[in-house]
Amino acid sequence: MGTRVDFMGEELDRMKREGLYGTIRALDGPQGAWIKIDGERYLNLCSNNYLGLANDDRVKVRVKREMTRYGVGPGAVRTIAGTMRIHLELERRLAEFKGAEAAVVLQSGYCANVAAIPTLAGEGDVIFSDSLNHASIIDACRLSRARTVRYEHSDIRDLERQLAEHMDGPGRRLVITDGVFSMDGDIARLPEIVEAAERYGAITAVDDAHGEGVLGRGGRGIVDHFGLHGRVDVEIGTMSKAFGSVGGMIAGSSTLVDFVRQKARPNLFSSAMTVPDAAANLEALEIMSESDGLVRKLWDNGSYLKRRLSEHGFDVGRSETPITPVIIGEAGDARNFSARLFERGVFATAIVYPTVPKGTARIRVMVSAAHGREDLDFGIEQFVRTGTEMGVIGR
Numbered sequence: 454m455g456t457r458v459d460f461m462g463e464e465l466d467r468m469k470r471e472g473l474y475g476t477i478r479a480l481d482g483p484q485g486a487w488i489k490i491d492g493e494r495y496l497n498l499c500s501n502n503y504l505g506l507a508n509d510d511r512v513k514v515r516v517k518r519e520m521t522r523y524g525v526g527p528g529a530v531r532t533i534a535g536t537m538r539i540h541l542e543l544e545r546r547l548a549e550f551k552g553a554e555a556a557v558v559l560q561s562g563y564c565a566n567v568a569a570i571p572t573l574a575g576e577g578d579v580i581f582s583d584s585l586n587h588a589s590i591i592d593a594c595r596l597s598r599a600r601t602v603r604y605e606h607s608d609i610r611d612l613e614r615q616l617a618e619h620m621d622g623p624g625r626r627l628v629i630t631d632g633v634f635s636m637d638g639d640i641a642r643l644p645e646i647v648e649a650a651e652r653y654g655a656i657t658a659v660d661d662a663h664g665e666g667v668l669g670r671g672g673r674g675i676v677d678h679f680g681l682h683g684r685v686d687v688e689i690g691t692m693s694k695a696f697g698s699v700g701g702m703i704a705g706s707s708t709l710v711d712f713v714r715q716k717a718r719p720n721l722f723s724s725a726m727t728v729p730d731a732a733a734n735l736e737a738l739e740i741m742s743e744s745d746g747l748v749r750k751l752w753d754n755g756s757y758l759k760r761r762l763s764e765h766g767f768d769v770g771r772s773e774t775p776i777t778p779v780i781i782g783e784a785g786d787a788r789n790f791s792a793r794l795f796e797r798g799v800f801a802t803a804i805v806y807p808t809v810p811k812g813t814a815r816i817r818v819m820v821s822a823a824h825g826r827e828d829l830d831f832g833i834e835q836f837v838r839t840g841t842e843m844g845v846i847g848r
């Protein structure tokens with residue numbers, strides 16, 4: 454009895470023995486600069502709530518208002534009865550904000566990749582994918598059944614070499630990259646990627662999950678950051694990070710958006726974004742459109758933290774964005790570092806292999822516009838104490 458399913462328990466035991474089993478903590482209140490876990494307050498340095506909108510008062514008021522009008526559930530997939538006026542309003546506002554012709558919203562950023570990539574490339578086509586691309590891109594490439602060629606991270610010469618090697622054949626070619634690489638905080642070399650793709654007749658797509666609400670004027674994203682309007686075929690994004698709620702999007706030409714609406718399986722076979730999410734995302738857009746104050750605060754906080762930590766001798770890697778990796782080295786040390794921080798009231802998780810290369814295990818620090826200077830100073834102090842104690846700094 455039970456032998457059919459024993460493999461699960463055995464695998465979980467193995468993960469625990471090897472330190473690969475992740476503890477999942479539950480928050481007893483809203484996301485913010487500080488969070489409550491098991492009755493204690495912790496400085497929150499690991500959420501993607503970049504602009505602090507996840508618990509914003511204006512957003513909550515808007516959600517309540519729209520729920521009164523539309524209820525909560527979409528009741529169906531978009532293509533049957535699940536398209537509500539609020540979805541269309543969000544799409545119109547998103548396209549306007551991003552300076553794209555059109556946009557379509559999906560249930561999440563993960564779904565947006567699964568919607569965009571297999572819809573644009575299939576059997577007989579070739580996808581060129583940065584070696585550090587997000588797991589949802591990797592999954593979407595697999596689902597597409599196209600041949601996927603990985604190029605070295607942000608290595609334009611390697612991309613060109615691969616493009617040249619796959620020039621023959623009738624299939625389409627698609628280049629896909631993360632906009633901001635989440636584990637290091639570096640920005641894709643999009644202008645050069647676009648040039649290379651144009652030269653070889655490839656479609657370009659960028660997944661701007663960590664750039665949405667962060668990069669560009671007032672958080673308009675990576676295309677705006679580089680002034681590449683009209684030259685990137687597909688902008689994929691998420692509203693689950695800076696926007697503070699959950700949702701995905703695809704922006705580009707109206708033909709692309711029409712095509713995705715008609716063809717993409719997550720749009721055809723999974724129900725629409727919920728009303729509270731659509732409402733929250735709409736209000737987040739309003740807030741971001743009115744002022745770039747939150748985006749500025751986020752960048753100020755990121756620069757301050759990086760500067761202070763590196764002054765104290767920490768290796769903060771090659772980040773070009775507010776994402777602040779603090780490189781520790783071995784996985785066990787990074788886990789230990791994170792555990793000691795937690796005891797000191799700081800919640801910042803360790804990121805280890807296979808998410809990052811061996812020997813570069815790190816604490817990835819995520820600041821937000823919700824953090825004040827005194828919050829950051831408290832966090833820095835705990836990093837310095839822990840780093841000194843463990844010999845990570847001051848050696």
Ligand SMILES: *Cc1c(COP(=O)(O)O)cnc(C)c1O
Nearest residue numbers: 561562563587589660662691693
């Ligand atoms: C976070 C992330 C996603 C997933 O977005 P969700 O909305 O949480 O599904 C997709 N792509 C990249 C690059 C991400 O960083």
